[in-house]
Amino acid sequence: MYKKLSDEKINDMLRFGISEFADKGFGGASLSSIAGKAGISVGVIYKYFEDKESFFLECVRYSLKDLNNVLTEVAAESDSLKDSIKDLVHTLILYSREHEEENRLYSEIVSGRSEMSVMLAREIEEISAMVYTDLVRKAMDEGMCRKDADPSLFAFFFDNIFMMIQFSYNCEYYRERLKLYCGDSIFEDDERMETELIRFITGALGVMV
Amino acid sequence: MYKKLSDEKINDMLRFGISEFADKGFGGASLSSIAGKAGISVGVIYKYFEDKESFFLECVRYSLKDLNNVLTEVAAESDSLKDSIKDLVHTLILYSREHEEENRLYSEIVSGRSEMSVMLAREIEEISAMVYTDLVRKAMDEGMCRKDADPSLFAFFFDNIFMMIQFSYNCEYYRERLKLYCGDSIFEDDERMETELIRFITGALGVMV
Amino acid sequence: MYKKLSDEKINDMLRFGISEFADKGFGGASLSSIAGKAGISVGVIYKYFEDKESFFLECVRYSLKDLNNVLTEVAAESDSLKDSIKDLVHTLILYSREHEEENRLYSEIVSGRSEMSVMLAREIEEISAMVYTDLVRKAMDEGMCRKDADPSLFAFFFDNIFMMIQFSYNCEYYRERLKLYCGDSIFEDDERMETELIRFITGALGVMV
Amino acid sequence: MYKKLSDEKINDMLRFGISEFADKGFGGASLSSIAGKAGISVGVIYKYFEDKESFFLECVRYSLKDLNNVLTEVAAESDSLKDSIKDLVHTLILYSREHEEENRLYSEIVSGRSEMSVMLAREIEEISAMVYTDLVRKAMDEGMCRKDADPSLFAFFFDNIFMMIQFSYNCEYYRERLKLYCGDSIFEDDERMETELIRFITGALGVMV
DNA sequence: CATGAATGAGTGTTCATTCAT
DNA sequence: CATGAATGAACACTCATTCAT
Numbered sequence: 001m002y003k004k005l006s007d008e009k010i011n012d013m014l015r016f017g018i019s020e021f022a023d024k025g026f027g028g029a030s031l032s033s034i035a036g037k038a039g040i041s042v043g044v045i046y047k048y049f050e051d052k053e054s055f056f057l058e059c060v061r062y063s064l065k066d067l068n069n070v071l072t073e074v075a076a077e078s079d080s081l082k083d084s085i086k087d088l089v090h091t092l093i094l095y096s097r098e099h100e101e102e103n104r105l106y107s108e109i110v111s112g113r114s115e116m117s118v119m120l121a122r123e124i125e126e127i128s129a130m131v132y133t134d135l136v137r138k139a140m141d142e143g144m145c146r147k148d149a150d151p152s153l154f155a156f157f158f159d160n161i162f163m164m165i166q167f168s169y170n171c172e173y174y175r176e177r178l179k180l181y182c183g184d185s186i187f188e189d190d191e192r193m194e195t196e197l198i199r200f201i202t203g204a205l206g207v208m209v
Numbered sequence: 210m211y212k213k214l215s216d217e218k219i220n221d222m223l224r225f226g227i228s229e230f231a232d233k234g235f236g237g238a239s240l241s242s243i244a245g246k247a248g249i250s251v252g253v254i255y256k257y258f259e260d261k262e263s264f265f266l267e268c269v270r271y272s273l274k275d276l277n278n279v280l281t282e283v284a285a286e287s288d289s290l291k292d293s294i295k296d297l298v299h300t301l302i303l304y305s306r307e308h309e310e311e312n313r314l315y316s317e318i319v320s321g322r323s324e325m326s327v328m329l330a331r332e333i334e335e336i337s338a339m340v341y342t343d344l345v346r347k348a349m350d351e352g353m354c355r356k357d358a359d360p361s362l363f364a365f366f367f368d369n370i371f372m373m374i375q376f377s378y379n380c381e382y383y384r385e386r387l388k389l390y391c392g393d394s395i396f397e398d399d400e401r402m403e404t405e406l407i408r409f410i411t412g413a414l415g416v417m418v
Numbered sequence: 419m420y421k422k423l424s425d426e427k428i429n430d431m432l433r434f435g436i437s438e439f440a441d442k443g444f445g446g447a448s449l450s451s452i453a454g455k456a457g458i459s460v461g462v463i464y465k466y467f468e469d470k471e472s473f474f475l476e477c478v479r480y481s482l483k484d485l486n487n488v489l490t491e492v493a494a495e496s497d498s499l500k501d502s503i504k505d506l507v508h509t510l511i512l513y514s515r516e517h518e519e520e521n522r523l524y525s526e527i528v529s530g531r532s533e534m535s536v537m538l539a540r541e542i543e544e545i546s547a548m549v550y551t552d553l554v555r556k557a558m559d560e561g562m563c564r565k566d567a568d569p570s571l572f573a574f575f576f577d578n579i580f581m582m583i584q585f586s587y588n589c590e591y592y593r594e595r596l597k598l599y600c601g602d603s604i605f606e607d608d609e610r611m612e613t614e615l616i617r618f619i620t621g622a623l624g625v626m627v
Numbered sequence: 628m629y630k631k632l633s634d635e636k637i638n639d640m641l642r643f644g645i646s647e648f649a650d651k652g653f654g655g656a657s658l659s660s661i662a663g664k665a666g667i668s669v670g671v672i673y674k675y676f677e678d679k680e681s682f683f684l685e686c687v688r689y690s691l692k693d694l695n696n697v698l699t700e701v702a703a704e705s706d707s708l709k710d711s712i713k714d715l716v717h718t719l720i721l722y723s724r725e726h727e728e729e730n731r732l733y734s735e736i737v738s739g740r741s742e743m744s745v746m747l748a749r750e751i752e753e754i755s756a757m758v759y760t761d762l763v764r765k766a767m768d769e770g771m772c773r774k775d776a777d778p779s780l781f782a783f784f785f786d787n788i789f790m791m792i793q794f795s796y797n798c799e800y801y802r803e804r805l806k807l808y809c810g811d812s813i814f815e816d817d818e819r820m821e822t823e824l825i826r827f828i829t830g831a832l833g834v835m836v
Numbered sequence: 837c838a839t840g841a842a843t844g845a846g847t848g849t850t851c852a853t854t855c856a857t
Numbered sequence: 858c859a860t861g862a863a864t865g866a867a868c869a870c871t872c873a874t875t876c877a878t
Contacts (some may be wrong), residue, residue, distance in 0.1 A: 171320065
């Protein structure tokens with residue numbers, strides 16, 4: 001009670017929010033359940049956020065702020081397209097491994113049907129869309145990959161696979177689906193995934209060796 | 210799973226269920242609204258199904274039973290890998306265009322968190338997993354594509370892109386995301402999508418010309 | 419539970435609604451408290467009414483449908499203005515005595531500040547406004563009362579007193595106020611009230627003897 | 628009832644309280660909104676008052692202390708009953724015009740159901756009850772009006788009309804009701820109201836000319 | 837056996853009230 | 858002593874589920 005929620009509690013509020021939204025979806029999540037788990041009162045959520053939607057959005061932002069940044073930073077660092085892909089794929093798999101909840105929340109929002117969807121898509125995907133497209137375009141200009149690609153769509157396809165990898169490590173349906181293709185062992189052999197993914201993408205882009 | 214009541218009514222029950230679940234999601238859908246639209250009583254849903262979730266699952270099965278079959282049939286028909294890809298991509302885009310509801314429902318289940326995810330993934334994805342993997346394996350055996358591919362994972366990546374295309378034409382978040390890459394015009398230029406997708410996939414698989 | 423609320427229960431729902439709204443006002447009344455007292459579930463109120471406001475309005479209508487009708491009928495029955503006033507006053511006091519709850523609800527709505535106010539005023543007051551005005555006008559035409567009156571305003575003043583009498587028998591503040599003027603005994607001497615009220619009004623209207 | 632804090636702030640607290648209670652009613656008013664507008668903290672309200680109701684009562688007292696005093700002073704000033712009535716009616720209409728907030732608050736309390744109703748009625752109505760009764764009694768003694776009146780009840784009826792006029796200029800329901808009798812124009816013709824009200828009352832009291 | 841009215845637990849949200857700061 | 862963040866009970870309202878008819 002009483003004075004200023006400790007930073008830790010505020011953090012808990014968001015963490016348990018993320019967890020609940022990731023598990024039950026926006027509609028299924030209950031604010032009082034979140035408050036209970038975080039050891040705060042329902043009212044306090046409304047001190048910090050306008051309503052359930054605002055709170056959800058903040059959870060999403062808090063959760064995903066690094067997600068794509070990590071990848072876009074990696075994309076910017078490497079010199080050649082080839083290295084970029086290698087680093088991206090490596091980071092992607094690591095990230096998928098280490099951010100279960102964030103990735104499940106991500107999967108939750110992409111299936112949402114509210115007006116938030118448009119806003120969130122812009123916020124979350126805009127930068128990576130630009131970065132990946134530039135990556136492809138630059139490689140084309142520099143003769144580092146096939147010349148006949150449509151950079152926007154190739155970047156899009158490429159990002160599609162990335163997105164699906166994240167889900168495939170973290171969301172039940174996707175996990176099971178990956179098992180159908182590769183068996184349980186795939187979850188214990190990240191190197192295999194990494195190698196093949198690099199092959200697939202460099203092949204698609206016609207990356208020069 | 211069920212017995213009497215005019216077949217037509219049972220059909221309506223499922224069709225309107227599909228429509229409502231696709232539009233509003235599992236949580237947002239209301240059984241009485243569905244019953245109302247189908248011209249039956251709520252009670253009858255409970256005669257035929259255990260609870261909302263069971264009914265939802267049956268709607269999903271009913272809706273998606275052809276979804277991937279269409280693609281697997283196409284995959285089986287063509288002789289060469291190259292033709293298969295061409296036909297698959299063409300069919301995929303057509304299908305994405307013409308089965309809005311099914312695709313939105315598909316997106317609803319993949320993000321779902323029920324214990325049924327495992328069962329559903331098997332039911333829905335098993336055949337295409339096999340077919341695509343075989344397609345790649347056969348092409349490798351016949352020397353029609355690169356030799357160094359892992360057929361399971363390459364089929365998986367390839368199916369991932371297909372899945373994302375379906376969502377990208379039908380679900381809000383994904384649609385907005387595609388716009389970020391290509392602008393609004395992409396939704397009026399299916400040929401562009403088709404061409405580039407074929408290029409990307411044939412490139413990735415190293416399909417021989 | 420289960421099939422069709424008995425007519426008695428529906429009646430209870432309205433009666434306890436009236437009682438709660440009369441006691442606590444629109445804002446202060448609680449639908450679950452009403453449901454509890456009436457021995458029904460909250461949900462059932464929503465089966466019968468759109469929302470709290472609709473339910474409130476129905477309670478008001480149910481409660482007040484006779485209120486002014488009683489008076490307007492009396493006004494129509496008598497031949498002379500003098501007799502009308504006598505009968506009206508008599509009926510008014512009887513009614514004030516016998517319809518505690520209705521009168522308290524009436525007092526509740528007149529102090530309301532919602533958009534309902536305008537609608538309710540029209541529904542409840544329109545007929546008596548016309549009847550009383552006509553009563554005065556007719557008496558003027560027939561030379562039964564003073565000629566210099568403004569029939570609309572005289573009818574209005576006259577109805578004002580009627581309204582206040584209703585409140586003065588049923589609402590705490592008004593009751594106490596009446597006591598300040600006349601002492602407790604006034605509540606045990608309806609004849610005194612009746613006689614004086616007739617005198618006051620006939621005097622005001624200049625009724626010919 | 629309270630002690631420190633700059634007098635100005637205490638004043639603000641009450642003034643904004645009055646305004647909020649008049650606009651939204653007891654239930655609708657929010658203490659933090661009032662505190663916010665008055666530039667104080669909610670806590671300070673609780674330092675000075677037991678709870679919301681006590682604060683409300685103090686607002687009422689502060690607001691209404693002059694309300695009836697104004698009229699009772701006017702009643703005392705004039706010599707003849709006739710002049711008194713003229714002056715009272717004139718002042719009443721002016722007051723109704725110029726004290727919207729106080730009058731709406733007045734209407735809020737009279738319909739209130741708290742245990743304080745009794746106390747408030749005494750505080751607010753006692754003096755005018757005496758003054759009006761004396762006015763009538765004195766006029767009777769002096770042969771300035773009819774002899775057969777019951778001074779208490781005649782004063783009561785007369786004050787009833789006054790109260791209703793106040794509400795009819797300021798409260799939605801009552802305003803609409805007045806419109807039903809006289810049309811919108813009545814709100815732009817105070818002279819008409821004044822003239823007729825004087826006629827009605829002098830008639831009722833049988834004031835000698 | 838279909839019906840759909842009734843149930844009641846559960847939701848988001850508000851706000852009077854408390855008391856650590 | 859004023860502050861205002863935190864509390865939590867209370868509200869209107871929804872809807873999956875039940876079972877008398």
